[in-house]
Amino acid sequence: MNNRKKIISWMTILLILMACHPLYTTAKAQDPEHIYVIKTSEMSAEEATMIATLQGLLAQQNSKIQLYLDREYGGYQTWLKDLEENYGIPYSYTDNPWELVKKSKIKDYILFKKGDDSINSATSLAGVTGAIAVEESLVGKAEFYGLKEKMDVRGKDEKWVKDHYWPQFKKDKIVEQKEDFAFQLRDFAVKEKSMIFYDGNSPFRSELMEGLKKDSTAFGWGDASSGEDQFISPSSKAGVFTIPSDHASNLSMLSSIKTGPLKQKTADTKRPANKNTHYVTFLMTDGDNVQWLLGDFQSDNRWYSSKERGTFNMGWGISPLLSELAPSVMNWYYESASHGEHSDQFVVGPSGNGYMYPSQYPEKELNKHVKKLNQYMGKTDLHIAQIIDFNSLENKSLWNKYTSQKNIDALFYLEYSRYDTHKGKIVWSNDKPIISAREMLWSGLAGADEKSVIESINSAPRNPESEQGYTLVLVHAWSKSLSDVKTVVEQLNSDVEVVTPEDFTSLIKENVTH
Known part of the structure; x- marks a missing residue:
């Protein structure tokens, strides 16, 4: 076989592989004039x-x-x-x-x-x-x-439409x-x-979900009057994830706009652990919510327009599919992030490419989902993914699917109710941590107020070699603001250090005995 034929052959193989494992894509248009x-x-x-x-x-x-x-x-x-x-x-x-x-x-x-x-x-x-x-x-x-x-x-x-078209x-x-x-x-x-x-949470809705290709996307939002799990769970079982x-x-x-590479500003460096220090990272919830990312998340002083942003390290969720749905918007967030002594850092919102419960997703569809997630995380410079699920923290066979992917460094696990149920417990998979939330800031929930969180962190062990030496705090987007996080940060003891999510996971990987 001559060199030209070899090149053609390898190009053919590459095209076949891309066809077998394509990224999720929207129908692309040219940039408008x-x-x-x-x-x-x-x-x-x-x-x-x-x-x-x-x-x-x-x-x-x-x-x-x-x-x-x-x-x-x-x-x-x-x-x-x-x-x-x-x-x-x-x-x-x-x-x-x-x-x-x-x-x-x-x-x-x-x-x-x-x-x-x-x-x-x-x-x-x-x-x-x-x-x-x-x-x-x-x-x-x-x-x-x-x-x-x-x-x-x-x-x-809509039933008439489905029957005919x-x-x-x-x-x-x-x-x-x-x-x-x-x-x-x-x-x-x-x-x-x-x-x-x-159509609410009806048999017709289930019929539509079952009729989609595997690992498909439902855009919008369903009937959450009895809890969002009432429609996310059936969708998950059908191999469909939701983009709010x-x-x-x-x-x-x-979605037609083209951008250059999407790169976060935070440096990818390893930091040594300080002895007798407790490490904390804060993460705002609901980053999978595309309508919020397009809307008042950007402009409201409770969130990204807060005067407090940039005065301490802060984690934010974001949808990796924003790179397809609104790439210029995702790039704007990356370019506008605080960077320096204190940084904003983005992680993948629940539960990957979109909102679903991995333990309920069909295995073949989950394998496909995770491979695409890995590709998107590489494309968007994201290294940590949040997961919402039910009683699955110790399901290592489930997490092995994620941690076997090179672009996924860690998972943040949130129990459906409450997020902090597992109190910071860490499970290991392929030498990567599945880290549960230890604390929450959530209005109206016992122990999730600022005073309780401050007291808990200030009394926590100062030992970087133990999982007890680390606290992941989930900040409920709809009831708490960046000012509330600032209130906590300002009252933490001097031997408590607030770090970005990636520094947090890196410290755990390098120091916690497992």
Whole structure:
């Protein structure tokens, strides 16, 4: 075989391997040449639905012109400005949604009726027909602008859509979204040709999850009225993980942006342990929540905009799939992180590529999930993954799947209720630690207030060679702020040291007897 044939042969093998083990990907579009922006406050709910489906179609079609919905809250204006300043993509505002329809040259619409649940049917079919969703009150104006009715889905629910159009949808992702959300996440469902539905925790939901490919993604959020485990558990058993994203906007456009390498600022160095010292790391919960990362996590002074950020070492969760869903946003967080004497450091949010319970995931699907997680962690410079599960801390055969991956240095284990059930116990797998939370900051829970956590840490052993010499503190995002963490940090004794999550795990690996 000559050298040229050898090269071709190896290229063929490489392509086959990539096809067998692809990363999760969205339908990629080219970087837009111009973005038209419209404020959601300047549209009716019905117009917003129409524009969201139009936004998704333009992204799906790789249009040079893309749309962006300005929510006027959270990080949405930051992401828009970042695209112009750092990616050279200009934008301009408009206050007329119908002019956007005209510019798009879309010709057809799908008719739905507000209040009869047909909005999800229209959104689903928009993605596979190339028509925008139009509520019946807008028909006159739609036809004035030259649109023609392609389909009438009034009175038709998601079951009707599945019975008639299921083969046309992608089977590696699905969108779970309440019908009263006018525009959120609808653009992404359209772009990805994914079915969008909401049916509570019903047999129909289970049927949809079972009909997906293995290790697929459910975007949005389910019925958590009786606990989020009521829908995460059935999804996990079906080999489907969830990306909390029901309030997210603009994912169709943001997912088309290309960035350079995603690299955290924190240095990858080993530090020697100080004797007679207790080590602590703080980690904010709910980093898997993409809608929060896009929204007010960035802007609210409880979290990333806190004046306290950068005054002590702090751990944050983040979704590794943000590198596909909104890479410019992930890059912004990395570039904006504090670095120096005190650093911000990101770890993978629960429970890997998305929210699921590993002990309930089918074994073959879990193997696939973990391999993809390893690839994503390498791609996004993440080295620690959080896990939420039930009574699984000592299930070493489960963790061996994770720790056998080269990019996974450690796992932080959170018992579903409470996170700190195992009080800092460490289990070892392939010479890597599975570290349980020792303390929590969580409003309303006994022993999870600032005073209790301060007293517990200050009275803890000072012994880096023992697992008792380390405390992982989970900070509940919805009831506690960075100011609350600062209150604890300021009252810790001088022989207590607050470190980043990676320094924390490195100290444990190098010093704890196991």
